[in-house]
Amino acid sequence: MAKAVGIDLGTTNSVIAVMEGGRPEVIVNAEGNRTTPSVVAYKGDERLVGQIARRQAALNPQATLFEVKRFIGRRWDEVKDEAARSPFTVKEGPGGSVRITVDGKDYAPEQVSAEVLRKLVADASAKLGQKITDAVITVPAYFDNSQREATKQAGEIAGLNVLRVINEPTAAALAYGLERKGNETVLVFDLGGGTFDVTILELGDGVFEVKSTSGDTALGGADFDQRIVDWLAEEFNKEHNFDLRKDKQALQRLIEAAEKAKIELSNASETSISLPFITFDPETRTPLHLERTLTRAKFEELTADLLKRVRKPVEQALSDAKLSASDINEVILVGGSTRIPAVKRIVQDITGKTPNESVNPDEAVALGAAVQAGIIQGDSSLGDIVLVDVTPLTLGVEVQGGMIAPMITRNTTVPAKKTEIYTTAQDNQPGVEINVLQGERPMAADNKSLGRFKLEGIPPMRAGQAQIEVTFDIDANGILHVTAKEKTTGKESSIRIENTTTLDKNDVERMVKEAEENAEADKLRKEKVEKRNALAQLRLQATQQLDEHANAPQDARDRLKAVADEAEEAVNSDDDSRIADVQKRLEDELRDFMTKGAQAQPEAGATSASAAEDDVIDADFKPADDK
Missing domain, CATH: 3.30.420.40 (ATPase, nucleotide binding domain)
Known part of the structure; x- marks a missing residue:
């Protein structure tokens, strides 16, 4: 498994x-x-x-x-x-x-x-x-x-x-x-x-x-960071009459610096914040820099209300x-x-x-x-x-008068299931809209609406006669499922959720498909990059060999240089077949050149033929990173 x-x-x-x-x-x-x-x-x-x-x-x-x-x-x-x-x-x-x-x-x-x-x-x-x-x-x-x-x-x-x-x-x-x-x-x-x-x-x-x-x-921590961002921006504005928060690039640098400063203040009593070339003077176009020292005491002052929360x-x-x-x-x-x-x-x-x-x-x-x-x-x-x-929050429905009728209260063990009976407020009411709420306030408008569930097809009857059974069912994930049916006739109705912030099933399926397509595209893109990098690496190795073996036969030098130059062009192209072809030819020319180049080197006094052969073997196809 x-x-x-x-x-x-x-x-x-x-x-x-x-x-x-x-x-x-x-x-x-x-x-x-x-x-x-x-x-x-x-x-x-x-x-x-x-x-x-x-x-x-x-x-x-x-x-x-x-x-x-x-x-x-x-x-x-x-x-x-x-x-x-x-x-x-x-x-x-x-x-x-x-x-x-x-x-x-x-x-x-x-x-x-x-x-x-x-x-x-x-x-x-x-x-x-x-x-x-x-x-x-x-x-x-x-x-x-x-x-x-x-x-x-x-x-x-x-x-x-x-x-x-x-x-x-x-x-x-x-x-x-x-x-x-x-x-x-x-x-x-x-x-x-x-x-x-x-x-x-x-x-x-x-x-x-x-x-x-x-x-x-x-x-959360982001709110603590934001207080440092605002303090830095306001201090800079006082000095230069420019709000860095209006510049997207400067704002990003402030956010990064604020997080770094917060982290450093966990172990130090003060920290220096240095952001050179944070922006330019709008009139003179001269570069402006931000330099500030933030103490732990000042940080705690800036975040005092957050700490209280x-x-x-x-x-x-x-x-x-x-x-x-x-x-x-x-x-x-x-x-x-x-x-x-x-x-x-x-x-x-x-x-x-x-x-x-x-x-x-x-x-x-x-x-x-x-x-x-x-x-x-x-x-x-x-x-x-x-x-x-x-469950962390109370769940209920909106009832007449704009109140919330709790169904499952907060800190109820999950999974949990609760059923309540509701009825109509008017004669011959053909349907009801059930507003499902989450929160602790007594008035419906002060809580979060999770969705409005419509139950239609209620037969004509006097107000208060309909028996509408609403069931709240929270699964082990803490996710709520709601069902409803009209009891006096035994007829069940489907429920449609409207105005929720989560994606519908079609959106999820579309995004799954996009993600799969992107994953394949990313894989192909990575392979293309790796092929180009491999050819660029081989070209660099060829150039180094040309420099190291100046005494190699001129025809071998010319052939290797020609293919190396072609490799430089191929790396910048979008033709995978050309890259593969040049890669193969460059490998062949480099192998041939390294053999001939080593043979053409002047003999050192005590160097034996076997030692020279060892050098050739050691050098053959050695990655550039290992040189």
Whole structure:
């Protein structure tokens, strides 16, 4: 059986892991790194993913997409302020969804995220020596139904069979508690690049039971970076009367510098930010530079309101679990932003516990996802592990008066199913529209609408007589399914979902097909590049041999030089057959020349014929990199 993997699809970085010998292990990517930047860049027909995409971001800001997880499954009216801060173009899409435009083409956030997933899986498949198709993907605990569905769709577009979508803090707890014995109550504090979650679990005897979860999907490391970006831009504006945030390239450099400064301030009391040639004076066209020193104290001042926001979800999670801070045995920090010293202080202040840092905050989620993948596949080395998770937000329907009638309350164990009976408000009402809501506010308008479900074909009857049975069913992924039927006649009606932000089935199928076509095109493009590189390498070797063997017969020199010159032209052409032909002829001429060139060299005093032959053998087809 092919192995299933666990994937932490992160806002800033992503990680993939697999069970090996009864333990979860991170799989390094093609570049040899344990984390892969969640960055995708488009350059003409090419798509760059990961570190190579991040490196060229400053020169290609409008086509380099990052932190896309903050847009996945969300509505435009929820993210438009955030979108305005991006160097790339984010706009409103169909049905109030979000789209990202690059070179006139629109991409759904799910498509972009699928590119990251595809690279992770391709690199892992190469490392493991087998094709990977099954995966467990993690999401923030406070992701709503649309965001979970969209993440699952991203996996499908990447060609994956998504076995399960599980909460990131729960996955981290799995990684932490895998080898621990005894009973513990654990608080997982997960502050990543784009989201913040707090989850309280009880661990014991192979059971991982989530007691409560809370969080903030609009708080993460990116928000801390943005405060540094704004401070740098405002300081520069005071000095030069120019707002760097209006220049896409300058903005990208500010974002990169801000993240670097934040990271450095986790271990130092101050850091220098130096951005030479950040822009030009609009009047004199002389270059302008940005030089600033940022202290840890100033950083904490800039982010004071963000630091305050981490307190409420912790207190809410404790309250929902009916626990006090003294009931918590361990506090686990997850997510790169938990390295911020002020964050650690706040956690310690609220819980009275020194955080446990035995798990790598960047890798714990992927490791736990790999454990969950192993559980699903029946990995015997894991023994009997039971994972009991909860839904993060209340689900309900809108009723008369614009109120929400809760169906499944937050922190209900999943999977869960609930049925309620509703009726009509008017005589002879032919149908009803059921507005499915998610949130904690009493008024429907203050909560998020997941979709409007129409039930039509109700026979004529007086108001209040119709018996409309609505069933909410949350699966193990935390994804909601809704059905409805009219009970008095026994007639069932189909339900149509409208105005959701997730992609419909046809869109997903189209994107899967595009992804497969692009994968084949990428493979062919890579092969073409490799052929040209091989010919260019061989041409360089031929040129070096011409320089080294000046005493070789002139006719051999002329023939080799002629084919080497032809190779230079072929490398710049788009003719694969010509490249193959020139490659073959250049190999033949180079072999002949190296033999004749070595024979033509003047004899050294004590050099034997056998030594000369050895030199020829050693030199024959030696790669240029080894010279």
